Amino acid sequence: MASRIFGSGIKRREDPRLITGQAKYTDDLVLPGMAHLAVVRSPHAHARLKRVDVSAARAVPGVVAAFTGADMKEAGFGGIPCAWVVPNSDTKTPPYPPIAVDTVRYVGNAVAVVLAEDRYAARDGADAVEVDYEPLPAVADAWKAAQPGAPLLYADVPGNVCFHWKVSGGDVEAAFKQADVVVKERILNQRLIPNAMEPRAALAQYNPAMGEVTLWVTSQNPHIVRFLLSLDTGIPEHKIRVVAPEVGGGFGSKIPHYPEDSMVIFASKMLGRPVKWTETRNENYQATIHGRDHVQDVEMAARRDGTILALRATVWANLGAYLSTASTGIPTILHGLMLSGVYDIKSIHEDVYGVFTNTTPVDAYRGAGRPEATFMVERLVDLVAAELKMDPLDLRRKNLIPPFTDGRPVATGLVYDTGNYAGAVDKAVQMADYAGLRKKQAELRSQGRYLGIGMCTYAEICGLGPSQVAGAVGFGGGLWESAIVRFHPSGKVHVMVGVSPHGQGEETTFAQIVASELGVGVDDVTVFHGDTSQTPMGWGTYGSRTTAVGGGALMGAIGKIKEKSKIVAAHLLEAAVEDIEYDDGKFFVKGTPSKAKTIQEIALMANVAWNYPKGLEPGLEASAFFDPPNFVYPFGAHIAVVEVDAETGAVALQRYVAVDDCGRVINPMIVEGQIHGGIVQGIGQALWEAAVYDDSGQLLTGSMMDYALPKADAFPRFELGMTETPTTVNPLGVKGIGETGTIASTPAVYGAVMDALAPLGVKKVDMPLTPERVWRAIEQAKKRS
């Protein structure tokens, strides 16, 4: 039966409202009497607040109120909670006031809010707020912040080290002693700005008579936001409704519970009016979380024959100035545990120092920890290949974990679910014509042209995840999902889910699942998500978990619907329940397919209950929860081909071949779309994107004019291939696909550029590989030779 779910690239059901401008994003919402909130933000990276005077703002025409951090504190609004404290790492969790009270710690730290009749007047008011700052020494770089003598962000956090986390497996010391070759590198996995196209926004309506609040907010996980708000606003969870309306992309940046969520609730409570805040893009660059930002000292040990023996790393992970919702879990659990990649590496050790700096808080950004792991491993593999003068493809093949279908433990302690890494590599090699590419490369080199071929073979951890593991690794929530399937009298279906898609298309994917499994039309199903008053509890959309975990819950509810329908059908057909079978929307008596009731007939009878089995509850509705027994581990092999202009340093991307395996594929069109988008984001990191702070903590890339986002004209048409290795950890056999492209494409493209530059003597260039950096590296190599 289940096979009908898979492989149909039907058009997305959410699109009609999106292509006509009828979708309602948070900033599109207008409530009667609504006031607009603007935030006054610190221009200093680190300063003592000597005076915050909002009186002049209150006099600005149109301004209705202005508040400081002290006002908010006095009203009983507490600090923003950190929802992930990794155990055995001595994690410090300093207070994170929504509006700074005595000290600002990054450029963009809120110091006051101004409320006005429209957004222009609110901005005028914000400009009128007077703040006296006493600047303090600042530090922006994680490694520098952890060195002796660095300026301290918190008196009680020595060396700015928030935590020290370790992962260890095998005997690393012995492996390095046995090694024939050891390669070392310092990798700067640079800071990125997520840049969801929709900036964040929040709209609160507090009802003083009921003590209730509704918050419409750009969120990937409204239930988590509700839970956290109940901890810091003083409003109990059952009196908070959080709605994520249409959400314009997130990429992790809309996971956290942000200070502005609390600010609009506070202001609405103070004013007795609805209050909306919408960030500008400049604000987004300062006040929405950033991603990555690791300084990694890494080394790999190998035998002369190419056998990888061990990997050892020390990482300084920049956490920014405050702990955002999930920030400590990203550079630890989601990073350090993935250092085996797709390879059989017996010994692994990593120390991770989470470091506070005077920068915007860092949290999950697409891939979240896995890109930082995969880049490290793949870079080291390329370095070992170069050292041994082996083809990097051969070195990879030699060390791949052989195919497995029933769990494979790796040195970091994880157990991968299923994998056939060689299968993906073979397919990518064939699609790219790897041998032909190497031949072409040799020919072009003889003409003084520099073609480069790069490769990434990856596995990643997603479909987060078993709740027991979540608890064991310090995540402050569960990671199960839930779904309700409800049949109406006419046979139409409502589906309510706890996940909260925001571009990934699960309104379509889930409708496809229900339609195929229960024999209704796709158009007969409406999927609801993103409203805590309407949908069952769930932990949200991130970590490529929506279909893997949410789909599991949906399958559970569908199973219950089928079971109940069989009882109703047996009654109506005057047969025994055991004799009822189901196929394609019909419940029939075994051996007599003509004696059947459709799901629609059953739905009608269950809803009216006129002729109904004695003792059976009326209605046709089922609710199910699903907690997976393990994570899922999608994998693949990507090959990039670039040409570098040695005169200018410009990199031209010529071809990009991606073979991914996300288990079973429900809607191939949606899956391919996820891969395309991921690839481009990952290439953005390799070639253009970087959030740059100067030494005083000023954000130099403060707007889209300074931060280079990928544009349409920089890419060839990607060549996609799939292999299919179903997982056993969920009923659909699906793995996640939302982040694979981002994880794989950065190392593939970086490797391609380094491969192109090898004959020029260039050994290393830090990302992003802008023409200037590549050109300088070429010039320096010339001088050395």
Add this chain to the structure above:
Amino acid sequence: MKHALSMTVNGVPRSHEVEPRLLLVHYLRETLGLTGTNVGCDTSQCGSCTVLLDGQAVKSCTLLAVQAEGATVTTIEGLAPQGGLHPLQEAFWEKHGLQCGFCTPGMILTACDLLQRNPRPSEEEIRHGIEGNLCRCTGYQNIVASVKLAAERMAAARK
């Protein structure tokens, strides 16, 4: 000091008294309630706010509303008659040219302008033509395919 402003938006004559500093995009979104036009940046990089002004694609965050005095403006809501779809809208739907949908109205109107100037663009010309509009979700591949499909259908319809 407010200024009298008149323009035709999606075929309907509109008149308001507005502040001289009011951006066209905020006039469309907040005064007229046409929220299909989105704001994605402050510096005219992203193109989410693109509308047609006298038939030409413009980023409506770069213009003051008063600069559009007397103009004819088309937003995503007015691109096709009520209940219908423009070939570009159909093609974006069919080819999965959108994910979160935030950049989509601007992307479609930019493509509309492109196809007026160049009815049968090559893939390279499409990529060049839309490079002033940023999309963070799709990786552009399916947007390019959408524009190409729409161009083919619009060309066929003209024959």
